[in-house]
Structures are given as C-alpha cells and as structure tokens.
Amino acid sequence: MFACIHIPDFPVEAIVRVEPMLRARAVAVLEGKPPLTRVVALNEKARLLGMETGMTKLQAAVFAQAKVTQCGTKPGPAILRQRSPEQEQAAHAALLDANHAFSPRVEDTAPDTVLLDLAGMDRLYGAPAKMGSDLKSRIGAVGLEGNVALAANPDAALHAALGFEGVTVIPPGNEAQRLGVLPVQVLLDVMLTSSPPIAGSKASEREKLHEQMLDTLERWGVRDFRGLALLPEHALASRLGQTGAQLRRLARGEGRRTLNLCAPGMRFEEAMELESPVDAIESLSFVFNRLLEQLCARLEARALAAQALRMRLHLERRISEEEARTQQELEDMPAESHNVAGKPAWERILRLPVPMRDPKVFLKLLQLDLAAHSPGAAVMKVWLDAEPAPPRSAQRGLFLPVSPEPEKLEITLARVQAIVGQRRAGTARLLDTHRRDSFETTRFAATEQASSISTTTLWDTSEGPHLALRLIRPAWRLTVQICDGCPAFLSPQSDRRSQLEGKVMWVSGPWRSSGDWWTENTKGEQSGPWDREEWDIAVVSGGTGEETHAALYRIYHDVGADQWFADASYD
Numbered sequence: 001m002f003a004c005i006h007i008p009d010f011p012v013e014a015i016v017r018v019e020p021m022l023r024a025r026a027v028a029v030l031e032g033k034p035p036l037t038r039v040v041a042l043n044e045k046a047r048l049l050g051m052e053t054g055m056t057k058l059q060a061a062v063f064a065q066a067k068v069t070q071c072g073t074k075p076g077p078a079i080l081r082q083r084s085p086e087q088e089q090a091a092h093a094a095l096l097d098a099n100h101a102f103s104p105r106v107e108d109t110a111p112d113t114v115l116l117d118l119a120g121m122d123r124l125y126g127a128p129a130k131m132g133s134d135l136k137s138r139i140g141a142v143g144l145e146g147n148v149a150l151a152a153n154p155d156a157a158l159h160a161a162l163g164f165e166g167v168t169v170i171p172p173g174n175e176a177q178r179l180g181v182l183p184v185q186v187l188l189d190v191m192l193t194s195s196p197p198i199a200g201s202k203a204s205e206r207e208k209l210h211e212q213m214l215d216t217l218e219r220w221g222v223r224d225f226r227g228l229a230l231l232p233e234h235a236l237a238s239r240l241g242q243t244g245a246q247l248r249r250l251a252r253g254e255g256r257r258t259l260n261l262c263a264p265g266m267r268f269e270e271a272m273e274l275e276s277p278v279d280a281i282e283s284l285s286f287v288f289n290r291l292l293e294q295l296c297a298r299l300e301a302r303a304l305a306a307q308a309l310r311m312r313l314h315l316e317r318r319i320s321e322e323e324a325r326t327q328q329e330l331e332d333m334p335a336e337s338h339n340v341a342g343k344p345a346w347e348r349i350l351r352l353p354v355p356m357r358d359p360k361v362f363l364k365l366l367q368l369d370l371a372a373h374s375p376g377a378a379v380m381k382v383w384l385d386a387e388p389a390p391p392r393s394a395q396r397g398l399f400l401p402v403s404p405e406p407e408k409l410e411i412t413l414a415r416v417q418a419i420v421g422q423r424r425a426g427t428a429r430l431l432d433t434h435r436r437d438s439f440e441t442t443r444f445a446a447t448e449q450a451s452s453i454s455t456t457t458l459w460d461t462s463e464g465p466h467l468a469l470r471l472i473r474p475a476w477r478l479t480v481q482i483c484d485g486c487p488a489f490l491s492p493q494s495d496r497r498s499q500l501e502g503k504v505m506w507v508s509g510p511w512r513s514s515g516d517w518w519t520e521n522t523k524g525e526q527s528g529p530w531d532r533e534e535w536d537i538a539v540v541s542g543g544t545g546e547e548t549h550a551a552l553y554r555i556y557h558d559v560g561a562d563q564w565f566a567d568a569s570y571d
Helices: 010-018 020-024 044-048 057-064 085-100 128-141 154-163 175-179 184-194 203-220 225-229 233-240 242-251 281-301 327-332 359-372 406-420 495-500
Strands: 002-006 027-031 038-042 079-082 106-110 113-117 147-151 167-169 268-278 305-315 345-356 379-389 427-430 439-442 469-483 486-492 502-515 530-541 549-558 563-570
Touching (some): 002 128, 010 020, 010 027, 010 038, 010 281, 027 044, 027 057, 038 057, 057 079, 085 106, 085 113, 085 128, 085 268, 113 154, 128 147, 128 281, 147 154, 154 184, 175 225, 184 242, 225 242, 233 242, 268 281, 281 359, 305 359, 345 359, 345 406, 359 406, 469 549, 486 495
Antiparallel strands (some): 002 147, 027 038, 268 379, 305 345, 305 379, 427 439, 469 486, 469 563, 502 530, 530 549, 549 563
C-alpha cells in the first residue's frame, strides 16, 4: 500500500500557513518584477471571483478592490501577496517532517507532492481509511491542507491525490474503475513534472510535446482515463510511441515502480516577509508567535526539541543625507560599522540550557532579548531557525531533589540578565591564575546530578578539626603602624569595626603575590596588574586582664595603591 499527499495551490498554501486568517479569503500570489508582475497561483475562492493565472498585477488589483456582494455568493475582495521562496521551502520541509514522522520510507516527488510506502504500517495505524485520516490530520497540524490518496501502487495514489479532494482509498484491483473519471490533463501534467528530462531537450520543448499529445488525444475524443485505457495498446504505441503505451498503463492503474527515498532533514527554519517595515517589539511578537508555533509543530512531529534558537532580521536601509553612499560603498563598508545601511542583516543566537519546544517560552525569550539588544532599524523580513538536539533518555535517582522546570528556569534567568546585565548572571568559573577571587561568569546550564551523593565530614577523618577562614566581603580598610618591617598596631578606618583595633602580638609573613604586569591598568573588574603582601596576625584589644580579647586575622598590603585591608578572620 502506498500513500500520496498533494497540496493544491502550493504557493498560496505556503503564505496562508503563516497567515491563517487568510484561509477564508481569496488569495492570489504574484511573481516577477514590475511591469512583468503576474499572477502565478490562486486558491479556489479567488477563482470564484473570476481571477485566472497569468493576469497582470493591474488586472488582479481590480479584484482586490471589489466589495462583498449582498447575497454573499462570492468571497470578499482578493488579497494579493508576493511569492516567497523562503516560505515555500519552509512549507515543503514541514510537509516532509510530517510524513517522515508517519513512515520512514518517503519520496520527495515535488515541492507540493510526497509519496509514502505504507508496507507493514497497518499494524501500527490500522486500516487504510484510518491511515488516510491520520495523514490528513498530521499535515493539518503543520498548517497545510491537501489531498490524501492510498492505492496499491504509487502512480495510482499520485493520480488520485491530484484528481480527487479529501481522503481517497482505492482498494487493490479497482484502480482502473476509480481513476477512470479523471481528465487526461492530470496524467499528462504528472508526466511533465515527474518524467526525467531527455538529454539535449529544453523545458519548453517538453511542454510543447505534451501540448501536442494532449491535442491529439482531444481530437480522438479521449478526455478521461477510461477512454485512454480502452484504446488498443499496439495501435496507441504505433501512433504515440512508447510514451503512448506508458500512458495507457498508467490510466489503467497498472504502474509499477520503486520510490526514490529521501533522508529526513535536520534543518528547521521558518521565514516571513513583512508587507511594511515594523520597528515595534509588540508588532514583531505576532510574527514571532506564528513562526514559533510552526517551528514547534515541526519539532513535535519529529519528536525533537530545540537546543538553540537563531533569529535573523532583514533591516530596512535608512541613510541620512549626510551619510549618503553609493551601493558600492555600502558593499565595501566593514562589518563593524555602526551605520544601519551597511548592516541590513541582524542576527542573534539564543543558547538554551536544556532542549525544549514550548512556543510561549521561546516568544518570551525573544522579547527579552530584543528589549536588551535592539536591532536599531525597522524589520523587513524575519527568519527563525531552531537547532534540534538529539533525543536522549536519563534515569534519575529516587532520592535526588527535583530540579526546576527547564522552561521556567530559562525565563527566570533571562529576566535576571535583563535587570543585572548579561555578564552578571550565570555560573561562576575559576580562572587559571594565582590572583585572589579571580573568576568569570559563564552561561548557566543544568548538569546531571550524580545518582549517589557522598560527602566527607570531620567525623570521617582521624585528624583534628582545622581552622575555619571567614572571608570579609568587602575587605575592611585599615591604618597600620609598621615596626621593623612588620605590622605593629592596627586601627580601622570605620568606627563599627573596633575589634580590629589593638596591638599586634604575633605576626607571620609576608607572602607576596603579583601578576598581570603585562596588562594595562583598566577600570574593569578583576583587570590590570596586582601586587599584594599577605600577613597572618594576632591582635589583642580591649585592655588588660580578663577583658583582653585576642583574635586571628589575615591582612594584606596593596603595594600599588599603598593601602592596608583586612581580608579574613580565623575561627
């Protein structure tokens, strides 16, 4: 058993897929540059208005300005849209994704047609009628509407999908009877698009040959499959050659061939071209929402999730009179230039800590990212590309704490970064240096927790307890009196820290450390050279006798700034 899915008026469906509100309207697709812009595709509602393919844009504009009739027999004014190759590629990829999720054996027959081998799939999906309705619902989930046909051979299924609407199931042996009512034009159109080109022949010559064959059959009075199937095979072959005999076999539903299988693609991209430039985040959110829904529907059809989301925006070129440049100057402009005219493409990549496919979470992340990194110009075109992560299974322990939901965690991190800055929120990672408290902030990523947690306490060791070092954040500034090169007396520069005031009874040190002397001294955090001397001291304060108070501290001398600080205390 084979199945064929055909999407009629595919250029229109590619546009309606990202603009669902147009499905109830008459839509015509234009192609070409003025003044050669013409209608190349339209839906059934546009045909009811009287529109035809090949009309000029001026002729089609008359139907776009028409008003709704009182009786309501004809649809309202037509909607004109420019043809978008990016949207058609995305729609074709979505069609393949939906079918690859149903069967592993798929043939990419045409941009609007796909063939499937359903051998053995009845055990999984049921009867052929059930499989046909399931296939139609799957292509509807990715925003497309088309015809589905099931037959015993791929050619019969292909002709049935092109000729009949909805879901069609042809039982084995009834191909000639069911296909007999189809016009011969369907058969010749399939041969024109699917037959391999002859060496040295042009497309126009092939079209002319098929028109001559159609005219010949019309003169003979053959207008449908049944009339062609009743002709004698030898007489037809003697007049039309081998092509005529092949047409007769296909009209009888006796075609036999193997499918040219294609591998499932791993690129998930959606695009939409805007009618007018948009510079407001609220307006772009409606575009992002629709594209994200389509992306997540394709990922869900393939049982995948995104680990990264890339956003590309085509910006409007705007040049002031003072910055007027020629096209060659714009092309030669360096990429680091801040002129919007020199950077028509704007790109951002969102790395996700865990794979996900929730369109609401993606939309919120894009809004927060656009608020923090504005493109600086109006948007003309939008691309969204999802990088899928391979599925994996993980078994967690029963006694491990429950981790937060990935979607809520990512939104929370994005909100924190929007408030404190992108480089001030994340995971701290120590740098390979001797500098104190030297670290960098990296992007937070959820890590796998160990199945068994083992910790070592003081009771597990035979050694006695060690001194505890309590860091002072921020360090306390001190005034130090030096005697014989060592600290002799301390006094804090703040009245609230009187415990540091007193005589130094014991001192150990100094321990000198320095580095980064080859860098310039900048104002950034943890940058520039350092040079410090550390001391361990015992301070006695509070008077004499029983009121005397002794404490251990670690102090250091910043040689570059010539200042003393209390860095930590010992318990």
